[in-house]
Every structure is written in C-alpha cells, then in structure tokens.
Amino acid sequence: MTTYLLRRLAFLVVTLLLASAVLFFLLRLLPGDPANALVSVGATPEQIAAARHHVGADQPLVTQFVTWLGQLATLDLGTSYISGLPVGPEIASRLVVTIPLTLIAFLLAVIIAVPVGFIAAYRSRKWYGLAISAVSQLGIAVPVFWIGVLLISAFALSLPLLPAGGFPPDDWADPVGAIRSLTLPVLTVAIVMSASLTRYVRSSVLDVIGSDYLRTSRALGASFASAMWRHGLRNAAVPVISILGIELATTFLGAVVVESVFALPGLGSMLLKAIAQHDYPNIQGILFVSTFAVLVIGFLADFVQRVVDPRLRDSISGNRVGGRRA
Amino acid sequence: MSAAVEFAAEVVAPSSRRRSLTLVIGCVLVGVILVTALLSLIYLPYAPDDTSGARLAPPSPEHWAGTDKLGRDLLTQLMIGARIALAVGVGSVLLGGMLGIAIGLLVAFAVRWLDDTLSAVLDVLIAFPTLLLAMLIVAAQGASLGSAILAIGLAMSAIVARLTRVLAKRILSQDYVTAARVSGTGWWGLIVQHVLPNIWPTIVVNLALQFGLAVLAEASLSYLGLGAPPPNASWGRILQEAQGTVLVAPVGAIAPGVLLVVLVIGINLVADGLRDVGDPTRRRSR
Numbered sequence: 001m002t003t004y005l006l007r008r009l010a011f012l013v014v015t016l017l018l019a020s021a022v023l024f025f026l027l028r029l030l031p032g033d034p035a036n037a038l039v040s041v042g043a044t045p046e047q048i049a050a051a052r053h054h055v056g057a058d059q060p061l062v063t064q065f066v067t068w069l070g071q072l073a074t075l076d077l078g079t080s081y082i083s084g085l086p087v088g089p090e091i092a093s094r095l096v097v098t099i100p101l102t103l104i105a106f107l108l109a110v111i112i113a114v115p116v117g118f119i120a121a122y123r124s125r126k127w128y129g130l131a132i133s134a135v136s137q138l139g140i141a142v143p144v145f146w147i148g149v150l151l152i153s154a155f156a157l158s159l160p161l162l163p164a165g166g167f168p169p170d171d172w173a174d175p176v177g178a179i180r181s182l183t184l185p186v187l188t189v190a191i192v193m194s195a196s197l198t199r200y201v202r203s204s205v206l207d208v209i210g211s212d213y214l215r216t217s218r219a220l221g222a223s224f225a226s227a228m229w230r231h232g233l234r235n236a237a238v239p240v241i242s243i244l245g246i247e248l249a250t251t252f253l254g255a256v257v258v259e260s261v262f263a264l265p266g267l268g269s270m271l272l273k274a275i276a277q278h279d280y281p282n283i284q285g286i287l288f289v290s291t292f293a294v295l296v297i298g299f300l301a302d303f304v305q306r307v308v309d310p311r312l313r314d315s316i317s318g319n320r321v322g323g324r325r326a
Numbered sequence: 327m328s329a330a331v332e333f334a335a336e337v338v339a340p341s342s343r344r345r346s347l348t349l350v351i352g353c354v355l356v357g358v359i360l361v362t363a364l365l366s367l368i369y370l371p372y373a374p375d376d377t378s379g380a381r382l383a384p385p386s387p388e389h390w391a392g393t394d395k396l397g398r399d400l401l402t403q404l405m406i407g408a409r410i411a412l413a414v415g416v417g418s419v420l421l422g423g424m425l426g427i428a429i430g431l432l433v434a435f436a437v438r439w440l441d442d443t444l445s446a447v448l449d450v451l452i453a454f455p456t457l458l459l460a461m462l463i464v465a466a467q468g469a470s471l472g473s474a475i476l477a478i479g480l481a482m483s484a485i486v487a488r489l490t491r492v493l494a495k496r497i498l499s500q501d502y503v504t505a506a507r508v509s510g511t512g513w514w515g516l517i518v519q520h521v522l523p524n525i526w527p528t529i530v531v532n533l534a535l536q537f538g539l540a541v542l543a544e545a546s547l548s549y550l551g552l553g554a555p556p557p558n559a560s561w562g563r564i565l566q567e568a569q570g571t572v573l574v575a576p577v578g579a580i581a582p583g584v585l586l587v588v589l590v591i592g593i594n595l596v597a598d599g600l601r602d603v604g605d606p607t608r609r610r611s612r
Contacts, residue, residue, distance in 0.1 A: 146583035
C-alpha cells in the first residue's frame, strides 16, 4: 500500500506540473496581451512597455513560467492586475461559498441516487423501475442552469420562500441566511447530479444481480438480502466510486454556471469576472486551484477504490488475480 | 470495407424486425429541430433585430411565442437558436471527431514510449474540463461562435482520441491484422481496410453522444455570456435574458430549455438506437 501511495503521489505531482504548464502556456500562446488589462485605452507605447515590465510580461515565457512555479511553491498565487490584491486570499474567500455548495449537493445526490438506482435495478421490469430510468435519462439531457431558473421561479418568485440569489455579505457569520441562500443552488446541482449517478448505480447493480457469484450464493441458501450485503454491494460499489470522483470534480467546476444563475460570490463568478477583465493572475490562479482540486479528488477516488476492492490492491503488489472485470 | 457498408445500410434501412423504436423517436425529435433550423435559413417571421412588437407580449397570432423585453419576436429567436445549436454540434463533432480519430490512430500505431507519453497527456487534457478550456479560449479570442466550436471541439478531440486508441489497439492485436502485416500491407492499408471499418460503429455512437454534450456546453457558455454574441440568439442567451422576467413572460425562459432537452434527448436516443443496430454481438445472434 505504501509503494502504491508513493507512486500515486509522484504521479499526482507530475500531472499537476504538466497541467500547470498546459494552462500557463495556453493562456500565453493565445492572442491577447496580458498588459492590455493594465493600461487605459490610448496609452502610449512607453506606458504599455512600462506596464509590461511592471508585471514581468517582457521576460521570456519560460522565465515567467519558472517565476510563477517558484511563487506557487511558496503558496503565493500572485497579485491581481486589476484590484492589486493578492490572488490566494481572494480565492480562499470565494471557496467558503463554492466548497459547501459542492459538497452538500454531492452528499444529497449520493443519498438520493444510491437507493433510487438500486431500486431501479432490483425492480427493473416493474413500472417504477422503468419510470426511474426514464426520468434519469431525461435528467442528463437537461441543462443545469434551466433547472436553476425553474426552481427560482417556483420557490423564490411564485412562492417567496427562499432568496432568488445572492449571499449574506458577512458570509457564514449569518448561518441561517447563508443556508437559505444555498438551498436552491444545492438542490439544482443535486437534481442534475443524482440523475446521472442513478444511471451508474442502476447499471452497476444490474451487473451484480446478473453475476454468477450472486447466483451461487443464492443457490447455497443465502437470502437475496444477505447475498447482496455480503457480496453484491462491495462489487457494485467499485465502478460507482470512480464515477463519484469524476462527478464531484465536474460539480466543483460546473459550479461556475450555478453560481452565475444564483449570483453567488463563489469561485466561478470570480473566474467569469477575471475573464471579462483579462486579469491573467486571477484566471491562472483559479484554474490552478481547480485543477489541483480535480486531481486530488481523482487521487482520493482511486485510493478509496483500492480500499474497497482487494483485487486492485493485489494487482499493484504484483500478484494479479485473474482478469475479472471489476 | 464491407462492415462499414453493412452498418451504414442498416442505419439507413434497418430490417423491419430490428427497426429500433428508440432510433425512430430520436430521429423524429432531432428532425423537428433540424427542419426548424433549415427553415430559419430561408424564412423568419420577423427580422432578428426588429423591435416593433410590444414588450414582453404573451403569445398571439402576430407573435406565436410572444416577444422579449426589447419587443423582439421570440419565435424568430428560437428558430435562429436551433440553427446555432446544430451548427455548434456539427462543427465541434467534425473538428473533435477528425482531430480525435487522427490523434488516436497515431498514438495506437506509435512505439511504446510515445504511446505512454501521449496517453498520459490525453488523460490530463480529459481531466481539464470542457467548460474551463472553453473559457480560456474565449478569454483570449473573445466570445464568438467560432471560439465556442473551437473550444468544444478541442476538448472533445481528447475524448475521441482516447477511445480511438483503445479500439484501434484491440483491432491491431488480432491475428488477421498480423497476417495482413506479414503479407505486406502498409500502415495506411491497415487503417483503411481493417481498423476504420471495425471501429467505425462505436465511434459513431460516441460522436452522437458528444454532439449532445456539445450542444449543452454551448448553451452553458452562451448563458454565461461567453457564446455567440448578438444578434446570434443562442438558446442559452435567450434563457438568460428572459430569466429576470420569468413570471411576466414565462415562454422565453421555458421554451429554450424545452428545445434543448428535445434536441439532446433526441440525439441520445439516436445514439442508443445506433448502438443496438451497430452492436456486432447483436448482429451475430441474428
């Protein structure tokens, strides 16, 4: 397990380096001068040159990249071109909105999708089994912002129960206000996420129900419930866990859209503003933090999968057991 | 080549016994949007920038879907939206498909170390989400239909490339490919005669699914104001503009969503239907 962890950590660091290089150079290679954000329209060439020098944009790209990496190593994400404020604390202040939004929605989606997907598989030929899979099919075709707009018109405008958008100015110092503000966004994300999760849980459980080992267990006299509990759930969980990791990452990044629907001051709205203002340090910092989060989530999902599935643990230590599909 | 021809023939005219209901429903749903989009090229009820109507008017004989907050005809905008949704879908699938298949084949034929390196790069690109890549490109290029197609197509190409690589590797390890190699078939011959005909059905199904995702991605982008600029009325932007007045004039906030769902569900059903038709294991059992 230790070898695995070390190898996986090394891979994480290499991927992060590679990804930060990709986003740094992509941002620079595309047309558009970072210094344009610094000067007003009609600035003289001298002013532009001074501005470029001020932010280091006159250095060779590789030098800029190395400088940026050096700053990252000391946890310094740079300083915004527009506001002049450090990027790191700004991102941290936005994460107090985005992280609760993502995590609560994720938990809610898992709580909905696991039992519902199980029922859809266990009773796949009953009308409610079919209805669940039809609705979840519909759910993956619905744009997330549309659900948000529909929820706003139902629960904020028609019935004025919850705020249509915004967040208390003093964040979590006003916990009731914060929770009320997050209710509709969380529901929006959870509805969309549980639709796609339900489909994965359903197909995973269907695989298990049709498996030889479950039939054998039943033939040896175990009830469906105990066969499922002892053999089925663990097997069904393996593919679902890797999907959970991807879903959590997608939600964290997809929060851009939901935050925009509900005017939440999260990471997504910060990114949108930074893009509109061509504020390169901010864009770069947000993308770096998001990529980091995505990679860490992938790492955790991989780790949990290995804890649940002994076959994967064995395969890394060298004794690969058969070629059975997880 | 025979497999591809057979597959295409089945797609065009599935035998009556195997006619897939999902395929038919899917084609009808996509067809409705397609006809609307084609119609918008030759006929629009009003000019896109005609603000002569009353503001936020409900549906009426003059304006079948009502008007928006500037008095523009909503039906006109929704029709243009259909055109844009399909243009983005087709454009990004063409770009992502061609680029992805080419890269995937290249990686599949490459020597071991190059294969490993490129596969790792593809994994990183896939982990980098479409929406963020799109925002990056839009940040540099400015918001336009072209930027949206470029961004979505590029993100898609990584996914298609990985799929192509896996499928092509599987074919290349077959005995009949080894036999063809021994008898002197070059790499181009292998691709055209053996690899492409065999992987084509799976790729087509995947591209159909990607088409749906591309349409949703464009809607999100234009909802965020990063899609095609006015007067290109994308469904995402119509929805965003109508969001504030949803109680006064609900059509503008509801219709674009319904149309998006119709198109994406339709595409997904077509993909499911194609999978049933093109699945070799099912064909063998016939």
